[in-house]
Amino acid sequence: MVITEKEKAEMLSQLAATNVSHCIQCGRCSANCPVAWKMDVLPHRMVYALLNGEADTLLEANSPWKCLSCFACAQRCPKGVSPAAIMEAVRLTAIRSQGGNKLNPNELENYNDKLPQQALVAAFRKYNK
Amino acid sequence: MQKIGVFVCWCGSNIAGTVDVAAVVEAVKKIPDVAYAVDYKYMCSEEGQKLIKDAVVEYGLDRLVVCSCSPRMHEATFRKCAESIGINPYMVEIANIREQCSWVLKDVAVATEKAIQLAKAAIAKVRFNDPLHPGQSQVVKRALVIGGGIAGIQTALDIADAGYKVDILEKEPTIGGKMAQIDKTFPTLDCSACILTPKMVDAACHENITIHTYSELEAVSGYVGNFDVTIRKKARSVKAEICSGCGICTEKCPARKTPSEFDEGLRNRGAIYIPFAQAIPKVPVIDREACLKFKTGKCGVCSIVCPNKAIDYTQEDELITEKYGAIVLATGFELIDLDKYGELGYGRSKNVITSMQLERLTNAAGPTEGHLVCPATGKEPKSVVIVSCVGSRDTTERGKTYCSKVCCMYNAKHAMYIREKYPNVDVTVFYIDVRTPGKGFDEFQRRAVEEYGVHYVRGQVGKVLSDKDGNLTVFASDLNSGKHLMLNPDLVVLACAVKPAKDARKLASMLTASIDTNDFYVEAHPKLRPVESPTAGIFLSGMCQGPKDIPETVSQAGAAAAKVIGLLAKDKLMTNPCTAKCNEKICSGCLTCTKVCPYGAISGVEKEVITLNGTREKRVVAVVNEALCQGCGACTVACPSASMDLQGFTNKQILAEVDALC
Structure with missing residues (x-):
C-alpha cells in the first residue's frame, strides 16, 4: 500500500495534535530553540511544512533528531502552537515505520528493574505499533 | 376585535434569499385577528413605510407586526411610522427574521418555518400590547470627563467651546496623561510636549472647564441627563490656593x-x-x-x-458632589506587566527597557536630558535591538490577543530618533509584520529603512540573556534568510502591548458601562455608534475603547464631544416607558426587588393600598422610580408574588409568545 504525502501529513497532524493553523510565522519558536543552529529545517518551518502538507520535508529533516524536547518553543509560542509536538510526531512516525515491535511485554523480566517506570511507559509508546 | 397588520420585509435578498416571504404572508393571514399581511422588498424605505401607512388607513389596523431585521436596527423607524399615522408607537412589534433567522440558516424550508414561528410569536405578543407614553426628564447642562490625558482634554475643550460646563477628573496629580511622557509623535516627529502643553493650558484657563486632579470617582447614581456624582479629591497635603509652585x-x-x-x-x-x-x-x-x-x-x-507656608499635613480627602448630564470615559491605557516574559530579560538587566522608558531616555526633559544612555552603565549604546509584539497578538495566558496598533509606528520613530542623533548606533527592529495603515504612515516606516538605515529583520527575538558583566546576548531568527541569529546589543527595547487602565473595570461597574474580555469599554455599535457606551449618557474617548494613536484619539475625542453636546443641547429627554410597574394589590412588601435593582430605582414606601378583597390597608409596597428604571427586568424575575411587571414586556406578553411557539 502506497501512502500519499497528503495522507502522511494527515497522520502527522493527528499525532502532533497541535493546531498549526494558529501559527502566524513569527519565528519565536526558532529564536528560542537552543539547538536551532544545528537544525536544517527550523521549528517555524516545520510548522509551516505541516500546514502545507509537506510530510516529506518533515520526515527528511534532521531537526526532530536534534530536538531536545525542552518545549521552550511551545511554552513561548504566542499562539499556543507546539512545534515540539510536531518533532515528536515525526520521531514517532519514523520509529514506527522501522521494523515491528521492539518491546515484548512478555520479556519484561529481562529488563533492568532499575529502569524508571516512566521510561518504560514511554518506550512502549514509542517502540510499539 | 383587534386588527393586526403584518408586514414582511425582504431586506433585498438578506431575508428573501433564505426565507420564502410569500409563504410567511400566507401563513400569518390564517391567524385570527390578522386583518392584513403583505411582503415588500424594503419595508424601511419611504415606499415601504407608505405601504404600512396606507394599509392602516384602508384596513383600520390598530396593531402592527413588522417581520424584518433586529429591533436594534429599525424598531425606532417603524415606531415613528406608526406614530405618524396615529397609532401609539408601542403597539408595534418586530419579529427579527434576519439576524435570528435568514442570516443563521441556510435551508429555505427550515428558515421559512422559523420565520413563520417568529411572526406567530410576535402576533401573540402584540395582542397584549398597551399604549405606552414616554415621560420627560430634565438635562443637567454639565459634563464630566473621566481622565485628563489627550483624549479627556480634547473632549473637554470641545464641549467647553460649545458653551457647556465640563469637569475633568484625573487620578494623577496633573493632567497630561501618557502623551506628556512621550518625546516626539509620529508621523511628523513634532515634539509631543510642544503640542500637548498648550492644550493643557487652554483647558486650565477655559472659563467652562474645572479640573479636579488627584481625584477619583467615589460614587455615581442617576441616569442619562441626571447623573449624581461624588468625587473624592485626595489630600495633596499642600494648600493649592497659596502654593506658588516654586518647587x-x-x-x-x-x-x-x-x-x-x-x-x-x-x-x-x-x-x-x-x-x-x-x-x-x-x-x-x-x-x-x-x-x-x-x-x-x-x-x-x-x-x-516653603516660603508661602502652603504645606498642610492635616489636610483630609474632600468629597465633592455634582450633577452631570453626560459622562465621558477617557481613562486611557497602560503597558502590560512583563513578569510573564522572563525570557526577554526585563527586570533582570537594566539595559532591557520598555518603549515608554526609551521615550523618557530620549526626552530633553527626561532623566538624562535627552542623552541616550544604557541605564545600567550610563554609557551611550553602540547597538540597539527593538522587539515588536511583546505581549501583543498573543492568545496564550501570557499576553493580549489584539494588535496594539501603535507599536509598529513608534518602533520606526524610536529607530529614527536614535539614528538621527547618533548615526553610529546600529538599530535593528525585529518584527512579525509591519502594520502601518494611516496617512503618511507607511512612508514614515520606509523612511526609517531607506533614509535612516535601520535594519528591519522579519522574525522574533526568542530570548535575551545577560552575563555576569551585564553584556546582553539576543537570540533571534531571521525568517527571510532562515538563519538563526545571535546579537550582542547594548540596549534592548521591548515594544510591549497596551492594555486599558487598571481602573477601567471598577469604573465600568460603577457606571454600568460594558467592557469586553480585555477590559476595553464596549461601544453601542462598532460601526454606527462608536463613541457611545450601550448605557445611555456614557460616552467613550481614546484608548479606553481600544488601541489607537494620537490622531485617532483626538478625532474620537471630538466625536464624543459632539455626541455630548447633542445631548446637553436638549432641554428635555424622552424617557423609555418600558419600565417596571408594581401591582400594589398583590405586592407583599418583601422588597426583594430593591436588592436586585442595579439602578436603585425601587424603594419601599408605606402607603394605603386596596387589597385583592377590596379592603383598604396601610402597608409597605415597592414603588418604582420611572426616571431611574432602565427596564432591565431583574425585579420581575426576583418578585416572588409576580407583582412586578415590565411594561412592554409583561409576563402575559412573554407567556403568549412562548405559547405561540410551543
Missing part, C-alpha cells in the same frame, strides 16, 4: 527612594513632588506612603522651606 520643597525633600512614575522608574522622586515641569496644576503633592513625616513623625523639611 523648593520638592528639591529639599530627603525621602528620595520612590521611583518616579512620570520617568518610568528611571530616576527617583521625592516624597513631595511635582510630576513634571509643565504640570497642571503646578502644585506639589505629598506621597504619604513615602513621606518621613507621615511614616515616622520626624522631618517636616518641606513645611520649613
Whole structure:
C-alpha cells in the first residue's frame, strides 16, 4: 500500500495534535530553540511544512533528531502552537515505520528493574505499533 | 376585535434569499385577528413605510407586526411610522427574521418555518400590547470627563467651546496623561510636549472647564441627563490656593527612594513632588506612603522651606458632589506587566527597557536630558535591538490577543530618533509584520529603512540573556534568510502591548458601562455608534475603547464631544416607558426587588393600598422610580408574588409568545 504525502501529513497532524493553523510565522519558536543552529529545517518551518502538507520535508529533516524536547518553543509560542509536538510526531512516525515491535511485554523480566517506570511507559509508546 | 397588520420585509435578498416571504404572508393571514399581511422588498424605505401607512388607513389596523431585521436596527423607524399615522408607537412589534433567522440558516424550508414561528410569536405578543407614553426628564447642562490625558482634554475643550460646563477628573496629580511622557509623535516627529502643553493650558484657563486632579470617582447614581456624582479629591497635603509652585520643597525633600512614575522608574522622586515641569496644576503633592513625616513623625523639611507656608499635613480627602448630564470615559491605557516574559530579560538587566522608558531616555526633559544612555552603565549604546509584539497578538495566558496598533509606528520613530542623533548606533527592529495603515504612515516606516538605515529583520527575538558583566546576548531568527541569529546589543527595547487602565473595570461597574474580555469599554455599535457606551449618557474617548494613536484619539475625542453636546443641547429627554410597574394589590412588601435593582430605582414606601378583597390597608409596597428604571427586568424575575411587571414586556406578553411557539 502506497501512502500519499497528503495522507502522511494527515497522520502527522493527528499525532502532533497541535493546531498549526494558529501559527502566524513569527519565528519565536526558532529564536528560542537552543539547538536551532544545528537544525536544517527550523521549528517555524516545520510548522509551516505541516500546514502545507509537506510530510516529506518533515520526515527528511534532521531537526526532530536534534530536538531536545525542552518545549521552550511551545511554552513561548504566542499562539499556543507546539512545534515540539510536531518533532515528536515525526520521531514517532519514523520509529514506527522501522521494523515491528521492539518491546515484548512478555520479556519484561529481562529488563533492568532499575529502569524508571516512566521510561518504560514511554518506550512502549514509542517502540510499539 | 383587534386588527393586526403584518408586514414582511425582504431586506433585498438578506431575508428573501433564505426565507420564502410569500409563504410567511400566507401563513400569518390564517391567524385570527390578522386583518392584513403583505411582503415588500424594503419595508424601511419611504415606499415601504407608505405601504404600512396606507394599509392602516384602508384596513383600520390598530396593531402592527413588522417581520424584518433586529429591533436594534429599525424598531425606532417603524415606531415613528406608526406614530405618524396615529397609532401609539408601542403597539408595534418586530419579529427579527434576519439576524435570528435568514442570516443563521441556510435551508429555505427550515428558515421559512422559523420565520413563520417568529411572526406567530410576535402576533401573540402584540395582542397584549398597551399604549405606552414616554415621560420627560430634565438635562443637567454639565459634563464630566473621566481622565485628563489627550483624549479627556480634547473632549473637554470641545464641549467647553460649545458653551457647556465640563469637569475633568484625573487620578494623577496633573493632567497630561501618557502623551506628556512621550518625546516626539509620529508621523511628523513634532515634539509631543510642544503640542500637548498648550492644550493643557487652554483647558486650565477655559472659563467652562474645572479640573479636579488627584481625584477619583467615589460614587455615581442617576441616569442619562441626571447623573449624581461624588468625587473624592485626595489630600495633596499642600494648600493649592497659596502654593506658588516654586518647587523648593520638592528639591529639599530627603525621602528620595520612590521611583518616579512620570520617568518610568528611571530616576527617583521625592516624597513631595511635582510630576513634571509643565504640570497642571503646578502644585506639589505629598506621597504619604513615602513621606518621613507621615511614616515616622520626624522631618517636616518641606513645611520649613516653603516660603508661602502652603504645606498642610492635616489636610483630609474632600468629597465633592455634582450633577452631570453626560459622562465621558477617557481613562486611557497602560503597558502590560512583563513578569510573564522572563525570557526577554526585563527586570533582570537594566539595559532591557520598555518603549515608554526609551521615550523618557530620549526626552530633553527626561532623566538624562535627552542623552541616550544604557541605564545600567550610563554609557551611550553602540547597538540597539527593538522587539515588536511583546505581549501583543498573543492568545496564550501570557499576553493580549489584539494588535496594539501603535507599536509598529513608534518602533520606526524610536529607530529614527536614535539614528538621527547618533548615526553610529546600529538599530535593528525585529518584527512579525509591519502594520502601518494611516496617512503618511507607511512612508514614515520606509523612511526609517531607506533614509535612516535601520535594519528591519522579519522574525522574533526568542530570548535575551545577560552575563555576569551585564553584556546582553539576543537570540533571534531571521525568517527571510532562515538563519538563526545571535546579537550582542547594548540596549534592548521591548515594544510591549497596551492594555486599558487598571481602573477601567471598577469604573465600568460603577457606571454600568460594558467592557469586553480585555477590559476595553464596549461601544453601542462598532460601526454606527462608536463613541457611545450601550448605557445611555456614557460616552467613550481614546484608548479606553481600544488601541489607537494620537490622531485617532483626538478625532474620537471630538466625536464624543459632539455626541455630548447633542445631548446637553436638549432641554428635555424622552424617557423609555418600558419600565417596571408594581401591582400594589398583590405586592407583599418583601422588597426583594430593591436588592436586585442595579439602578436603585425601587424603594419601599408605606402607603394605603386596596387589597385583592377590596379592603383598604396601610402597608409597605415597592414603588418604582420611572426616571431611574432602565427596564432591565431583574425585579420581575426576583418578585416572588409576580407583582412586578415590565411594561412592554409583561409576563402575559412573554407567556403568549412562548405559547405561540410551543
